[in-house]
Amino acid sequence: MARSDAYQHRVTVPASRTRVWIALQQPATWASLAGVREVSDPVFDDHGHLKSYRWKAAAGPRHIEGASKVVRSRIPSSMVLEVDASEVSGTIAVQLEEPKPRTTIVSARLVLEAHGVLSSIFFPIVSQAIGEGLPAQLEAFARRFTERSGPSRRRG
Secondary structure (H helix, E strand, O other): OOOEEEEEEEEEEOOOHHHHHHHHOOHHHHOOOOOEEEEEEEEEOOOOOEEEEEEEEEEOOEEEEEEEEEEEEEOOOEEEEEEEEOOEEEEEEEEEEEEEOOEEEEEEEEEEEEOHHHHHHHHHHHHHHHHOOHHHHHHHHHHHOOOOOOOOOOOO
16 A cells, blocks of 8 residues: 655735635646745646646655645635655645635645555655645735735736
8 A cells, every 4th residue: 555645735825716726726836835946837727727747845854746636626716736756646726715805724644655565664654754744835825915916916
């Protein structure tokens, strides 16, 4: 049985759920979440919604390259992405709740699973490096909305 770990965090964002949803459609947003350092080759549907992207991450001593694709979404309230790399796979689930105008609670859950014998040796280090960074990364995402203009609305 493959080893897996799960991490979750919630943050309150001073913006409408629609505005947060728009930010989640931007590849640059994912370049600062879940341990990702670089995003490339984003694919969008005809309505500008993010469908997939490639990524690079540094997790402890390991450098990992992979791809993520949106496998489920309810606009503008939730999305689930599959994460796939040579050493790990998993999901990122994001739920958006707007309890009052211009206030959104973002709940994120990251589940990672090791691939193969060699990766299972490094998996605790990789998983910890990626997962334990999730709270700080989500908090930084929320702080970007307190800036005058918030995250950019352009794609790419």
